[in-house]
Amino acid sequence: MQNKFKSRTFRRVKVKTATETVTQYRKPKPSKAKCAGCGKVLAGVPHQRPYKMQNMPKTLKRPERPYGGVLCSSCMRKQIISEVRK
């Protein structure tokens, strides 16, 4: 086993081959998307490897509202209210 696989950052998958079952190592997922205002983990934004994200439609990748996928809902609300009350 290579040294980099000793830490648990890589996912282990057992694959059945013709002769034996082998453990293979899958690359780690990117980090979760976070709100630009408060740093909360964003809901409704998947974190997948880029090749999976490419095939996803836009509507699956972010909520359908202004600042969707950038700000959380409460931060977005504050932002809009501050703009309106100027």
Next chain:
Amino acid sequence: MIEVGRVCVKIAGRDAGKKCAIVKLLEDNYVLVDGETRRRKCNVKHLEMLSEKVDIKVDAATKDVCKALSVDFKEKKNKEVKAATVRPRKQRKQKVKENKKPAKEVKKKVATKKAVKKDAGKTSTSTTTE
């Protein structure tokens, strides 16, 4: 503050940040809203009231609300009904039918062939006997 004609901004959902006016008061905490947003029932918590007010009747049509808010209103276009056209494949079939020659008389030909054969046989036998 919450009354018919009050201009507000939606702060939740996909219409967030869009201007609208209250059209009707529904159950407590719920109002009917129209304007830049879609015409829909809305919780008062999801609205930011403004100081402006607009003259509209209760349950006013979208057209009037848009006019009062000076928002572009797109009317639905009535689609022109196309006259039924003859499909190209049908047209071709019709043409073929018109240009088709009358069927040949097959029965007669077969009969003549048989007769010829019989004649040929007879002639051959006749030659051998000779």
